Amino acid sequence: MNSVDPTFATSIDFYVILASILFVIGAFGVLIRRNMIVLLMCIELMLNAVNLLLVAFSTYYGKGDAQIFVFFIIVVAAAEATIGLSILIMAYRNNKATDAGLFKNLNG
Amino acid sequence: MDALIVIFLTGLIGLFIGMLKKPHLNLGVTLLGLIIAFFLQLYHGYYTSPFINYQVLEFEVSGLYFSLLAIGFSILIVLGGYRYFKRDANHTGDYYGLLLFSLCGAIILIGFTDLFMFFLGLEILSIPIYVMVGIKKQDVLSAEASIKYFFTGAFATAILLFGIALLYGATGSFNLNEIRTVIQSGEYQSSYLLIGILFILGAFLFKVGAVPFHFWGPDVYQGSPEIVTAFMATVVKLSALFAFYRFFNGTFQELANFWTGALYFAIALSLLIGYIGALKQSKFKRLLAYSSISNTGYALFVLLSTSNSSLGSLWIFLVGYGCATIALLTLSMAIQNDNDEISAFKGVGFKNPFIGFILIISLLSLAGIPPLTGFFGKFSLLMNAYPQHLYLVILALISSLVGAFLYLRLIVLGLSKESESERVTIGLWHYIVLGICAAGILGAWLIVTI
Numbered sequence: 001m002n003s004v005d006p007t008f009a010t011s012i013d014f015y016v017i018l019a020s021i022l023f024v025i026g027a028f029g030v031l032i033r034r035n036m037i038v039l040l041m042c043i044e045l046m047l048n049a050v051n052l053l054l055v056a057f058s059t060y061y062g063k064g065d066a067q068i069f070v071f072f073i074i075v076v077a078a079a080e081a082t083i084g085l086s087i088l089i090m091a092y093r094n095n096k097a098t099d100a101g102l103f104k105n106l107n108g
Numbered sequence: 109m110d111a112l113i114v115i116f117l118t119g120l121i122g123l124f125i126g127m128l129k130k131p132h133l134n135l136g137v138t139l140l141g142l143i144i145a146f147f148l149q150l151y152h153g154y155y156t157s158p159f160i161n162y163q164v165l166e167f168e169v170s171g172l173y174f175s176l177l178a179i180g181f182s183i184l185i186v187l188g189g190y191r192y193f194k195r196d197a198n199h200t201g202d203y204y205g206l207l208l209f210s211l212c213g214a215i216i217l218i219g220f221t222d223l224f225m226f227f228l229g230l231e232i233l234s235i236p237i238y239v240m241v242g243i244k245k246q247d248v249l250s251a252e253a254s255i256k257y258f259f260t261g262a263f264a265t266a267i268l269l270f271g272i273a274l275l276y277g278a279t280g281s282f283n284l285n286e287i288r289t290v291i292q293s294g295e296y297q298s299s300y301l302l303i304g305i306l307f308i309l310g311a312f313l314f315k316v317g318a319v320p321f322h323f324w325g326p327d328v329y330q331g332s333p334e335i336v337t338a339f340m341a342t343v344v345k346l347s348a349l350f351a352f353y354r355f356f357n358g359t360f361q362e363l364a365n366f367w368t369g370a371l372y373f374a375i376a377l378s379l380l381i382g383y384i385g386a387l388k389q390s391k392f393k394r395l396l397a398y399s400s401i402s403n404t405g406y407a408l409f410v411l412l413s414t415s416n417s418s419l420g421s422l423w424i425f426l427v428g429y430g431c432a433t434i435a436l437l438t439l440s441m442a443i444q445n446d447n448d449e450i451s452a453f454k455g456v457g458f459k460n461p462f463i464g465f466i467l468i469i470s471l472l473s474l475a476g477i478p479p480l481t482g483f484f485g486k487f488s489l490l491m492n493a494y495p496q497h498l499y500l501v502i503l504a505l506i507s508s509l510v511g512a513f514l515y516l517r518l519i520v521l522g523l524s525k526e527s528e529s530e531r532v533t534i535g536l537w538h539y540i541v542l543g544i545c546a547a548g549i550l551g552a553w554l555i556v557t558i
Contacts, residue, residue: 012277016277016300019273023266023270026266027263027266027267030259030263036255036259039259043259043262043263043266046263046266046267046269046270047265047266047269049270050266050269050270050272050273053270053273053274053277054273054276057273057276057277057280060277061280063280065282066273066276066282068224069223069224069227069272069276069282072224072227072228073227073269076227076228076231076265079231079235080231080235080262080265083235083238083239083258084238084258084259084262086239087238087239087242087251087254087255087258088255090242090245090251090254091242091251091252091254091255093245094246094248094251095248095251100255100259103252103255103256106249106252106253106256106326106327106330106331
């Protein structure tokens with residue numbers, strides 16, 4: 001078992017609860033909001049909840065590898081936001097709206 | 109690793125050649141790179157040690173076989189789609205570049221040793237596909253498919269990352285072998301670990317397209333160009349299944365009692381919903397998407413067995429499934445089925461006997477009729493799970509019957525005497541792709557049997 005930072009050992013649960021609340025807010029946002037730009041923001045919120053959780057665990061175990069993982073997540077999130085926004089612009093040109101509910105051509 | 113570098117560089121060069129707007133040059137360079145990568149991987153499999161370790165990536169024999177399959181399928185897809193690019197020469201370079209980058213992700217996903225590489229591989233695999241799905245910029249359906257795939261995919265990525273974070277919190281490591289050691293020793297935070305495994309399971313079921321996270325599949329497959337549909341249905345599925353296997357049958361093996369129940373549920377529903385959903389479809393790619401959901405259900409049987417031979421069964425199953433899917437989608441491209449209607453296949457087999465032959469063997473192989481590869485794959489997957497999971501195997505046989513009805517209906521349609529078009533001619537490269545697919549369907553099971 002890894003060595004655990006004693007000053008941090010009792011409070012790790014609070015970080016997990018906070019990150020979980022942020023994550024759930026983001027997930028609910030993705031499920032109920034219709035505006036696609038807000039959807040992108042909600043996904044970013046979920047990813048940042050994960051970042052917070054990883055940093056907390058990294059301090060808890062006294063190891064740095066989770067913090068490096070956070071940098072990877074930030075980079076990938078930036079790439080994903082870029083792609084997402086460009087897809088959104090393309091969809092906007094076809095549809096003249098950013099409402100996810102308007103995409104009803106594919107079903108069955 | 110060198111195969112990976114070759115593929116990446118080919119993609120990069122392809123992007124620059126794309127600016128010259130010479131589709132044939134682009135196709136040639138891409139094929140050359142893929143074939144070099146294929147033989148490099150083959151060389152490693154046979155002439156150097158069977159276990160290659162690059163610190164962050166390692167390929168055992170099974171990993172090499174699966175990466176060979178991924179590269180081989182990509183070659184067939186690129187070849188089969190050559191005429192597609194003739195029609196819009198503006199984006200040819202982008203297509204080939206993105207396809208190759210995505211293939212890099214697939215190979216990383218097959219060879220990862222820790223969660224860093226796993227996460228990066230999954231994203232390198234997914235992000236180019238978000239773009240490729242929407243590459244027909246003026247097409248409303250393509251844009252819609254792209255939007256749907258992007259948002260569901262990004263959501264699944266976030267869920268996967270939350271699972272990984274909890275897994276790290278429970279075990280204190282990102283390395284799969286270390287995580288396994290910690291799980292075996294029993295010194296972990298059990299609630300974090302179990303919730304983390306559930307999140308990772310959900311994200312994987314999404315990526316392979318199994319019920320209850322299958323809803324994106326039919327929409328995305330229908331909206332994207334055939335060549336991208338073929339890539340998603342074969343290469344993406346293959347690498348995600350292999351990573352799924354390594355996670356759950358390797359690292360989480362000790363906790364099998366915990367996750368088997370959820371997996372049972374997913375497999376049973378995939379087997380039923382896929383074929384039943386396919387029965388009422390009139391669009392060809394949509395039908396293939398539903399049938400691929402059921403085929404994923406069969407492939408997931410590999411996770412239920414503990415024997416070492418099960419990866420071989422998965423490999424042979426995927427050869428049969430992939431060759432048949434690529435053959436069918438290549439046919440759909442070759443007969444220029446732009447509206448994606450099933451009725452476009454009416455009578456094509458009667459007009460052109462070669463197409464009829466391909467149609468018959470690929471559909472029979474998907475239905476699981478011996479002595480075709482699809483049968484041997486399904487048979488050995490089910491046999492591995494047979495004594496312990498009897499009810500699931502019975503369910504799989506019932507769903508096979510529904511599937512056989514579905515595929516036989518297509519064969520009858522393809523061989524009917526009245527035809528929509530006068531003469532059906534397809535290009536030389538289509539003949540080559542279809543021939544290779546036919547060889548795979550007819551003879552690939554010999555490799556494993558011998």
